[in-house]
């Protein structure tokens with residue numbers, strides 16, 4: 388079976404760079420007239436030639452978003468259940484070298500935190516852990532999911548890369564969605580950014596969404612951490628990844644997340660900062676290329692930015708976010724969390740903001756057909 392890692396060989400970085408550099412404004416306008424786009428078209432929309440045409444791209448993206456998603460935005464919230472991590476990702480506040488207090492919730496503690504979240508009305512929850520198999524094992528994640536599942540319509544995970552059998556274990560515990568950030572699709576840069584720990588294995592991470600699909604996960608999100616590699620390179624590879632997954636697994640709901648790197652206490656030097664115009668270009672290009680794919684925007688972005696990205700493509704947002712472990716029902720160690728939150732709106736505030744721009748907050752868009 389072909390893997391995405393193998394498929395990506397057809398699009399080496401030189402081909403991507405050349406395609407982006409060669410695109411003309413006429414090419415951009417022609418792509419915006421097309422109903423079905425191919426990967427080369429995505430490159431055109433991400434190219435410098437597309438930058439002066441953001442308004443036209445936004446019009447097209449808005450039209451497609453309304454056609455396929457209406458004026459509805461899904462809401463979810465994350466629950467960090469462990470920040471113990473063995474990796475040393477150079478850009479992350481949970482980096483194992485950062486000497487900060489760590490916390491690993493027991494299943495009872497995770498359930499208590501989840502109860503507080505459920506009482507607020509959330510129906511979609513995302514469980515997150517650091518990468519520490521010895522402590523946050525697949526069985527631990529499955530146990531946490533099984534325990535909280537009765538209180539939520541959808542339980543997702545954003546954890547380290549698992550095997551197909553381990554994804555099956557999570558599915559059997561009630562997990563229905565997963566998100567996997569490749570961080571960067573540049574293997575050399577990836578190796579430098581992840582010098583130590585299991586995450587160093589680029590290929591194992593790159594093929595994790597495919598294994599998740601094979602393991603029965605119904606909803607899969609991919610994304611790069613924008614700012615690590617040049618915009619066109621990683622934006623294109625992310626879109627290509629989602630496109631490939633959609634074609635390979637038509638029964639799976641594939642989505643794209645659009646995080647930009649933000650400051651943390653490690654003071655990572657961002658080499659390819661993505662400005663607001665590039666973020667808009669990314670969202671609109673992705674919507675044109677993948678009309679049916681969800682686009683997720685986290686609370687890394689400001690309320691202003693998120694409210695403006697919704698009409699042009701974003702279909703999922705988080706609310707009531709804390710990136711610390713604990714603090715809702717159990718002790719909070721007051722550590723700084725994995726990254727800085729910019730949009731601190733609660734569920735009610737988020738729903739009100741969306742209503743203010745004519746959109747409805749959707750708390751539940753999935754009901755498990757099998758009682759766990």
Ligand code: SF4
Nearest residue numbers: 472474476479481482
């Ligand atoms: S990005 Fe994830 S794997 Fe890397 S140090 Fe942070 S928590 Fe650990």
